[in-house]
Amino acid sequence: xxxxxxxxxDEARQRAQEExxxxxxxxxxxxxxxxxxxxxRNQSDAEDAVQEAFxxxxxxxxxxxxxxxxRVWLIRIVWNIVLDRKRRAKTRPETDDVAELARVLxxxxxxxxxxxxxxxxHAHVMACVEKLPAREREVMMLSAFEELSSxxxxxxxxxxxxxxxxxxxxxxxxxxxxxDHPRSVR
Amino acid sequence: xTFSTHNDPDRSAGLTxxxxxxxxxxxxxxxxxxxxxxxSGLHAAPRQGSVISWPPMAANGARWTQLAALRAAAAAAxxxxxxxxxxxxxxxxxxxxxxxxxxxxQHLGGSGGLSTxxxxxxxxxxxxxxxxxxxNVKPRSDEGNGAVLPKAHVARPAAEKxxxxxxxxx
Numbered sequence: 080x081x082x083x084x085x086x087x088x089d090e091a092r093q094r095a096q097e098e099x100x101x102x103x104x105x106x107x108x109x110x111x112x113x114x115x116x117x118x119x120r121n122q123s124d125a126e127d128a129v130q131e132a133f134x135x136x137x138x139x140x141x142x143x144x145x146x147x148x149x150r151v152w153l154i155r156i157v158w159n160i161v162l163d164r165k166r167r168a169k170t171r172p173e174t175d176d177v178a179e180l181a182r183v184l185x186x187x188x189x190x191x192x193x194x195x196x197x198x199x200x201h202a203h204v205m206a207c208v209e210k211l212p213a214r215e216r217e218v219m220m221l222s223a224f225e226e227l228s229s230x231x232x233x234x235x236x237x238x239x240x241x242x243x244x245x246x247x248x249x250x251x252x253x254x255x256x257x258x259d260h261p262r263s264v265r
Numbered sequence: 266x267t268f269s270t271h272n273d274p275d276r277s278a279g280l281t282x283x284x285x286x287x288x289x290x291x292x293x294x295x296x297x298x299x300x301x302x303x304x305s306g307l308h309a310a311p312r313q314g315s316v317i318s319w320p321p322m323a324a325n326g327a328r329w330t331q332l333a334a335l336r337a338a339a340a341a342a343x344x345x346x347x348x349x350x351x352x353x354x355x356x357x358x359x360x361x362x363x364x365x366x367x368x369x370x371q372h373l374g375g376s377g378g379l380s381t382x383x384x385x386x387x388x389x390x391x392x393x394x395x396x397x398x399x400x401n402v403k404p405r406s407d408e409g410n411g412a413v414l415p416k417a418h419v420a421r422p423a424a425e426k427x428x429x430x431x432x433x434x435x
């Protein structure tokens with residue numbers, strides 16, 4: 080009788096965990112995708128990274144109840160995944176970025192030529208961002224997400240908030256130099 | 266927890282060109298139906314890790330007994346293979362017979378047998394002249410009178426002389 084009760088209890092608990100996980104997917108899949116895309120700059124790769132992040136959550140679903148801030152926790156997971164993938168992947172040529180950005184940029188009121196020019200500009204800026212030192216680059220990329228505060232960026236990167244601010248300051252200065260003189264850094 | 270830019274003046278003021286681009290990329294819409302695809306991927310994922318999935322059990326008993334017999338046959342085959350392999354290895358190992366005599370290797374010096382170990386140095390000493398006693402000389406009968414027979418005089422090294430005859434006995 081006890082075995083039957085514990086089995087029913089386990090099934091109920093498992094169902095509750097699955098429902099909680101699905102709720103997390105509904106709530107944060109889009110955010111995680113945008114974080115992943117900002118690093119990988121490829122739609123299918125970013126979607127794969129989101130899938131992998133939720134699979135990791137599924138494997139550790141027993142700990143879901145202990146997490147205080149699910150959003151930061153999930154962003155941290157997907158951030159580590161995309162950095163790992165980017166480290167293993169070869170350097171993306173700028174032309175790939177131009178093509179991908181031209182495809183995904185919103186076409187609101189822009190002609191095809193304007194969209195192509197915008198894509199080219201953004202790809203060039205992203206190529207300069209890639210030249211930044213890793214720590215400054217990471218802070219700068221995460222700071223572009225309006226829904227992430229400095230404290231949350233610090234939590235994602237596992238550093239202090241003051242460190243985030245100083246890195247962002249350095250990143251801005253370096254980017255200004257890079258955009259003025261593209262070969263001045265490194 | 267949503268954070269807007271007006272709460273953080275550092276981030277809204279003075280956006281650089283790079284930050285504008287990053288913000289454009291960060292606000293790109295996610296592809297349609299990503300949530301459903303992620304959910305279907307989660308449903309397809311294995312819930313628990315398994316090493317080897319055994320063939321599913323059938324509902325009727327006959328099928329189950331067939332599976333049990335198959336399992337037993339497979340286990341027996343594995344045992345036979347392991348035992349056969351072990352016997353094969355055991356049969357090919359031959360223990361060497363114990364030697365009746367132990368051969369010790371000839372010791373050679375470190376320099377290819379030209380070692381000076383064990384050599385005794387003999388000092389070069391001058392051998393004195395040896396006076397041979399004539400063979401036909403016979404001892405006299407008046408030996409008891411105190412006459413001394415001539416002896417073969419052998420010159421000895423001075424050191425030996427000193428050692429054997431203390432000065433007070435001379």
